[in-house]
Amino acid sequence: MPALQFVLPSLLLLLTLGGIGAVRPRSPRTALIVYGGTAACCAVLVLAALVHLLGQGGVWRMPVPVGLPWLRSELVLDALSAVFLLMVNLAGVTASLFGWGYGRAQAGSGHGLEPGRVLPAFPLFLAGMNLVLLASDAFLFLVGWEFMSLTSWLLVLANHREAGNREAGRIYLIMASFGTMVLLLCFGVLAGSAGGYGFDDIRAAPHDPLAAGLAVMLVVLGAGSKAGLAPLHVWLPLAHPAAPSHVSALMSGVMTKVALYALVRVLFDLAGTPDWWWGGVLLALGSATAVLGILYALMQDEMKRLLAYSTVENIGVISVGLGLALVFKADGQQGVAAIAFSAALLHALNHSLYKTLLFYGAGAVLTATGQGGLNRLGGLIHRLPRTAPLVLVGAAAISALPPLNGFASEWLLFQAVLSGPQLGLWEMKVATMVVGVALALAAALTAACFLRFYGIVFLGRPRSPAAAQAREVGPAMLLAMLLPAALCLLVGVLPGSVLALFGDAAAGMVGTPMDSRAGTLAWMWLAPAAPGDGFGGNSYSGLFVLGLTAALTVLLRLLIVRTSDAAVRRGEPWGCGHPDVGPVAQYSGDSFSQPLRRVFAAGVFAARERVDMPEPGEMRPARLEIRSSDPAWTWLIDPLCRAVGWLADKVNGMQFLTIRHYLTLMFGALVFLLTVVAVVK
């Protein structure tokens, strides 16, 4: 398979491009070389992943000449890696394209994107993510992981002059180091006393339940914090929006998926036979994450923060899918586990498509207006006639509207939830129902959230001069949005073909690929075959829904044209007869979410409104104050960050010791370690 021979050169080229980016970053030629080269490398890796998924499967190995003397490092591409490789690099191609256009537009408009801080780190970021997916031992994996974390940290700090971004960078660094440390411990536990850090050794070694359980807790903590599982999600909405839009798209759309890959790799592959409570943990965390994430997204008044919180929700949904797969696998029902696992993978792919699209859309709006706040936008459907329909596709897809892709994965996930009653444990039977209702609630709130997002940003009348004077973005950015939008439709209409790609990964992780009743017509239908006595006869076809709605609309249109006169008269908006007071009378983001805030957010988020209305005759303006707080921030992250800051202050003193003190410290450390070794031996 020749395409696979290009995997290692592509990785090396990505590393080289990082170096090129550092040389004269302000020159447009450098930007073209870096983004063009990155897009080419990612395209090659997409091809390699597709070749692997469409081919006979199996495992592709290539030794690399780095690593520890006693650990032969290899790049290994199996079906699971290939699925995630596809997601990461598809987004990599569009992000490079968007980044190139974005950099040029930002340089022209003077919104202050510093190419010197973006160009070197961007290819390295992608290289790090790819390395994580291809690593075959704990060391290479963690090297890739740190590469990914540190380069994305640099990218978060690309606009470091804003104080908010510096704070975001600090918290991101703390959370990233925390995550890596926990993962290090996790692999340590998995490797055991034999110290085999290669994934093959870990797979082969027997794991006692205690060690496996500990490793599971650690990986949920480490990878979960990177992915954004509640309550460790708080850094996402700070860090993701701080970076330039194409990097936000990658961080939110695919870096979280790389974290999920780590979760899948350890839970389904490395840690041995699963216990049912592993899945239970994921189900509980996932459903809480989904509902809390989307509720908080509903209350955001900044585009990219809103999108970042919506990523938290999607990660919750995917985790629920993985949790269901684990529970069913532990219960010995591999058929249903394959449905849940495929649904999780499909949702991950879908999220990577529509979330990058939406972040590019936000980037386009930022380029066109310089405004990121919902309440200063509006009416952009007229000013950005090409961006607006593309973002609408993204908003509809994430709201799980048929026939787009979001609905296909959600439908499949519900089918897995509905098989819950076949589980052996009655606690899990009830739990799957509760999880199902939580998923349904999250889905409904998502539709409300993106109705608000699209309605406030693109519809209505402009709320600021900047929005009124917006100009459409360039062709590179539009093409970068068109690609994921087209894929959203394609995956939604033909989910069967995409699921066929995931068959080997599901077989590798849960024991069997997803079975379809639809046989040779599987590409048209979503019809999971029910194993045993269970669920049957359910099917859905995005292709038919698309065809039918198109046909009916045409029919309707013909009928209407026949009976009515086609003229349309333009007039003043009627507004129920009230005189128009201008764009300020429109609903803003805050007023839109007010009913939802009252119903849902008063409890958990302590959302409060205070209205300061002047008495008649007073001339001061009225004020509305809305406050809410994320409990995870108050109780967990803030104390943690303050503790780290305090410790750093204390340790800072060690920079200024005399040579005598340093020698004493080293001596002390040596004695301490020798004592430890002596005691352990």
Added chain:
Amino acid sequence: MSGQVSEAALAVLFQCVQMLVVLALAPLLTGVVRGIKARLQGRRGPPVLQPYRALLRLTRKEAVVAENASWLFRATPYIVFTMLWLAAGLVPTFTTALALAPVADLIALVALLTTARFFTGLAAMDIGTAFGGLGASREAMISALAEPAMLAVIFTLAILLQTTSLAAIVDGTLGQGVGLRVSLALGLISLIMVAIAEAGRIPVDNPATHLELTMVHEAMVLEYSGRHLALMEAAGMLRLLLFMALILCVFVPWGIAQPGDGPTAWAIGLGSFLGKLLAAAVALALFETTVAKMRVFRVGEFLGGALLLGLLAAIFLFVSTAL
């Protein structure tokens, strides 16, 4: 083989008939409900065929569109109507032998309704007046609770009958008989509450008012006129019919013809559907004349109750099967 072919041809035929039946009956249902309500309130009321005339008159009128309306505003009536027409065509009314039954199950049906609602909300916000935003915002709050409640009921049905396909649910209920169950009763109450909210009926929303304090759905379609308004109104009528047909086919499916049945069964199916629909219309009119519209923020509690009932229905099912 030829038996299969003729069965498939029949299913396609029934599907077309079904699409036409729902289209033809929807305005009549609205007219009947209005007529009965007028009688109950001591008025004579308009003739039951008035909705047809109103729709026809609207399609002939000139459409006035606000100056800053975008293409989305003009496309929405077509999208919304198509979605509701397709959804209503999927609910078995007189037979379960429908060609489109495998294309979309109950979950997809809910998603089609969500799509219609999503676009209605977008169109409402497109003009940029206060009313549109008001309607969209309230509708978002209502649907955020109504949709999961409906899915919870669907879960209960799905677990009981081992399928989410509507045709299979009806066939299952008719074939094996599920008997009287506590879960089903809870599910029925929950679904009725959801239907009231989703179809925009009293006490959640009042379809006959233009009072800014109370309106939800009307506030969203306020700016429409002419043929666009006709489509939105017709979509609203289809929505009412859809929810009634859904409750009837799931909870009182008796009389619905099944694949393989002869012409007598089809006639019985159609007749029983009309009869059940009339009974449902009377019940709705009675209910609407006896209750008062509730405050918008009470709707949250109302639908929160529906959601809990739906969840309880599912959990009761486990308890009852475990005993």
